[in-house]
Amino acid sequence: MGRQELISQVVVTAQQMRDIENRIFAGGMPVAALMEKVAGLIADRIQTKLAEDTTYFPHSPSFRIGILVGPGHNGGDALVVARELYFRGYEVGIYCPFSKRKELTSQHLQYAQSIGIICYESIELLADCHLFIDGLFGFGLERAISDPIATAINQLNEWHKPVIAIDLPSGLHTDTGEVLGTAVRATHTLCLGLWKLGLLQDQALDCVGKAELIDFDIPLADIHAILGKSLGIKRIVKTTALSTLPLPRPPVTHKYKEGHLLLICGSRRYSGGALLTGLGGRASGVGMLSIAVPESLKSIMVAQLPEALIIGCPETESGAIAQLQLPENTDLSKFNAIACGPGLTRDANPILQQVLESTVPLVLDADGLNILADMGTIPTLQKRQAPTVLTPHAGEFKRLFPDLSDANQDRVKAVREAAAQSHAVVLLKGARTAIANPQGTVWLNPESTPALARGGSGDVLTGLLGGLLAQASSKNIPVEDITATAAWWHAQAGILAAQERTELGVDAHTLTQYLIQVLLLEVISTSDKYSF
Ligand SMILES: NC(=O)C1=CN([C@@H]2O[C@H](COP(=O)(O)OP(=O)(O)OC[C@H]3O[C@@H](n4cnc5c(N)ncnc54)[C@H](OP(=O)(O)O)[C@@H]3O)[C@@H](O)[C@H]2O)[C@@H](O)CC1
C-alpha cells in the first residue's frame, strides 16, 4: 500500500497524535521547524483556495483576513500563517485574547507584531474581515471553553463568514466531536497530518464544513509504532472499497457461482420496503436473487423485479409473513447470504427464529432488528454460528443495546461496544456511518450526503449489502470489509445522485439507479483491467 493510500485511511485520537508527535520530536525534528513546515503548507493551501474560488473569496483590494490565535501550538500555526499571508500581500489582523502562551507561540506573536500586524483585544474589531482563520485550539483542548473566548466564538459564528479551521474547529473534542461549551462553525477544516477521529463523528459535522488533510510527511514508521500495522479505526476509501467488489467476473461462471441471495422482507402494510430492498439486491449484480414476501405482494414484486424468484409466503391476518415457504428441495443453507427485515412488521416474529438458526451469513435490518431486540440481542446472537451483520440507525441501536453508550454521542465507542458484546458486525447508520467488528476494528464512511436522510434509503443498503455478501461467499473476504464497501458504494451513489438532481432529488428508488453509475465512473476510471 502506498503512502497516500495509507494516510487517507488513518484516523487518530488526540493521545495517539501526541504520541506520534513525540516520536517525531524524539527523532530530532525541532518543534519550531515542524511548525514552520506545517504552517507553510497551510498558508499555501489557503492561498490556492483563495485563487481557485473567486466567487466565494472575491478579489478585492480591501480583502481582509482575521486570524484567531490561541495559547498553544494551534495558535503558533495560526501566527505563522498570518505572517506568511501578510508577506504575500494580504491584509491581516490578529485576535489573541490570551496572556499566558506557549513559548514558541509568544515568539511568533512578538515577531508578527514587530512586522506591523495588528493584534486586537476585541474580536469586534475584525468584524469587516472577509475570511477568518481559526487557530484558537487544536487537539490540545481538554476542557470546556469559557468567557471571554466563548463569547468571541459565538460572535464569529453570528457573522456567517467563511472560516478555515486549522487542524479542527476550536471547541470540538478531538475524539468524540462533542462541542465543549461552544465551538467555531467552520466552513473549511484543514486537518493536519492525520485525520482526527472527532471530525468523523456525526455530532461534529455542523462545525467541520469541507474537510481536507494537509499531509506533512509523518514517517510511516512512527504511525505504525503507535497504531500498529492493522490500524484500529480506518476511513473507508475508494481503493479499498473497489478492491472488494466482485469485479472483474471470471469468464467461466454461472449464476449460482455469482452468489444466491435470499431477501425476506415486506408486509401488506409495507410493500415498498420489499421492493427497495429487492432493487438494492439487484444493483449488487448478485447471480441469483430470491425474495420471500407475503403472498399478496407477489404480483407487484414480479412486475418490478422480473429476474428475481419471488417466493409468496402464507400471511398472518395483519399481512405479515407467517412462515417461510421455500420452494421444494430448498432450505436456508442453499443460499450464500440472507438479508431480512425491511417492512416485515413485528408480526413476522416466528420467521426470525428460523433465520437465526441458519448457518448462512445474515444481514438484519429494520423490523428484523426490532424483533431481535424483543428476543434479547446478546443471548440470541450468542447461539449463532455464521456471521451476522446488524444495520441499525440510532433508534434501532438503542432498542438493540439499551445498556450501551448513547449512539448519538460517541458513535465509535458505541458501535465498538455493540460489536464486541454481540459478536456481530454492527453498522451504525448516520451521516458518517460507523462499522465495527467483534475484534474492535472500526471503519468510518467519510463522505456521504444528507440527501440520503429519506425513508427507504436504508432498505436499498440492506439489499445491496446482502448481494455483495452473497457474491463474496466463496472469496474469503471478511464480512466487515464487504460491509464497509456496501456503505461506501451506497453513499457514493447518494452523492452522485445529489450532484445531478440536488439533495431533494434522491428518493430511494432513484438511488438504486445511481449505484451502477458510481461504478461506471470509479471502476473504469481507476482500473486498467479494462484497457488494452
Ligand atoms: N501534532 C503535530 O504533529 C503538530 C501539531 N501542530 C499544532 O499543534 C496543535 C496542538 O498544540 P497544543 O498541544 O499546544 O494544543 P492547542 O490545541 O494549541 O491548545 C492547548 C492550549 O490551550 C490551553 N487550553 C486548553 N483548553 C483550554 C480552554 N478550554 N480554555 C483556555 N485555554 C485552554 C492549554 O493551556 P493550559 O491552560 O491547559 O495550560 C494549552 O496551552 C495542533 O492542533 C496543531 O495545530 C503543528 O504545529 C505541528 C505538527
Ligand SMILES: Nc1ncnc2c1ncn2[C@@H]1O[C@H](COP(=O)(O)OP(=O)(O)O)[C@@H](O)[C@H]1O
Ligand atoms: N444526514 C445524513 N447524511 C448522510 N447519510 C445519511 C444521513 N441521514 C441518513 N443517512 C443514510 O441514509 C440511510 C437511512 O437508513 P434508514 O434510517 O434505515 O432508513 P429507512 O429505514 O427509511 O430505509 C442510512 O444509510 C444512513 O446512513
Ligand SMILES: [K+]
Ligand atoms: K482550530
